[in-house]
Amino acid sequence: MKRTFLTLTIAGALAWAACGGGGGPAVEEDVLTDTGSDLATDPGTDTFVPDEGRDPGTDMIEDVVSDVEPDVCAPDCGARICGPSPNGCGSCGECPVGTCTEAGTCDCENPTTWGPLGMVLTGEFPEAAESAEICPDFSGDGVGDNAMAPFAQTVNALLQETINKRFYGAVAEFVGVEDWTNQDSFTLNLFAAGTEDPESTALYANPLWYNPAICTPWIHARDARIAEGVLTVPPHDYFASATWRGILAEGTVKMAQMTGTVASTEGGVTLTGGVLAGVVTKADIDKAILVLEAQCEGEGDLPKFCENIGLLEVVDGIYDLDLDNDSELDAASVCVKFTLGPATILGYGVEE
Numbered sequence: 378m379k380r381t382f383l384t385l386t387i388a389g390a391l392a393w394a395a396c397g398g399g400g401g402p403a404v405e406e407d408v409l410t411d412t413g414s415d416l417a418t419d420p421g422t423d424t425f426v427p428d429e430g431r432d433p434g435t436d437m438i439e440d441v442v443s444d445v446e447p448d449v450c451a452p453d454c455g456a457r458i459c460g461p462s463p464n465g466c467g468s469c470g471e472c473p474v475g476t477c478t479e480a481g482t483c484d485c486e487n488p489t490t491w492g493p494l495g496m497v498l499t500g501e502f503p504e505a506a507e508s509a510e511i512c513p514d515f516s517g518d519g520v521g522d523n524a525m526a527p528f529a530q531t532v533n534a535l536l537q538e539t540i541n542k543r544f545y546g547a548v549a550e551f552v553g554v555e556d557w558t559n560q561d562s563f564t565l566n567l568f569a570a571g572t573e574d575p576e577s578t579a580l581y582a583n584p585l586w587y588n589p590a591i592c593t594p595w596i597h598a599r600d601a602r603i604a605e606g607v608l609t610v611p612p613h614d615y616f617a618s619a620t621w622r623g624i625l626a627e628g629t630v631k632m633a634q635m636t637g638t639v640a641s642t643e644g645g646v647t648l649t650g651g652v653l654a655g656v657v658t659k660a661d662i663d664k665a666i667l668v669l670e671a672q673c674e675g676e677g678d679l680p681k682f683c684e685n686i687g688l689l690e691v692v693d694g695i696y697d698l699d700l701d702n703d704s705e706l707d708a709a710s711v712c713v714k715f716t717l718g719p720a721t722i723l724g725y726g727v728e729e
Contacts, residue, residue, distance in 0.1 A: 501537065559605065561602060659696055696709050
């Protein structure tokens with residue numbers, strides 16, 4: 378269970394706050410459980426919330442025009458994810474891959490080629506003092522937050538051991554970058570990939586990390602930037618949903634963000650000084666735990682992680698944020714240091 382939680386944290390929290398083989402490596406059962414809870418994304422779900430405050434200086438003007446009906450027209454898309462809104466107000470979105478059908482879905486297939494790639498080579502949770510300096514301040518108290526800091530000494534060795542096996546891990550795809558020193562907005566994709574050979578940099582992508590509705594990775598940001606060699610991915614809420622062995626698992630990483638110094642090199646991309654951070658809500662973690670516990674009920678051939686299911690009790694002590702300001706801790710901040718090294722993708726792995 379430790380491996381499951383750590384993988385969910387580093388590859389999904391991103392989600393980016395936790396991958397497969399076909400013609401390639403088989404996938405351990407706890408790996409794809411991570412995938413289901415992970416935190417992949419559609420920036421299209423970001424919501425603009427207008428200021429609800431009222432400027433007293435405008436009261437007189439507002440009173441005069443209060444009987445005038447505002448001309449407001451907003452899309453009403455229902456299940457549509459692309460094309461014009463049925464009510465004639467704007468668009469329901471565009472298909473990043475393929476074409477939009479009359480039903481408002483994307484007619485697409487997962488990619489068979491990839492842009493420059495970097496795979497996670499090292500990862501560790503910074504301890505409290507370093508977290509305060511390098512991690513985002515989610516709580517607003519001027520100090521960086523990382524609920525995993527107290528566990529750093531205990532889990533970092535296990536985390537690195539898991540990364541070194543390369544059976545599964547996190548991969549970043551840099552789409553359309555032409556200038557590795559200063560590049561305006563481009564797309565950064567994150568997904569899971571692995572190999573049975575710990576010495577290889579040629580990996581197999583896990584198809585569960587691709588949103589079947591739009592055929593792009595669940596976790597993607599179209600507004601990544603590079604300035605003076607430093608990559609910045611601004612905060613986004615990343616959502617992912619996957620059905621594995623008949624069990625639907627889904628979740629969101631809030632305010633997920635990433636930074637690090639990048640460079641193009643032979644065979645892919647390198648990144649040093651990387652920081653990946655986000656927030657996972659108690660509600661999503663509770664749902665994920667229920668899924669795991671349900672898989673471990675009964676007798677017979679149970680998933681491997683069931684041997685350590687009791688470790689889930691530790692999760693109750695990691696919450697450090699109060700997102701709704703009701704004096705109850707309801708979320709956990711996650712912050713990971715990491716590096717990337719060059720990688721290639723050979724194809725897709727088997728969904729086991």
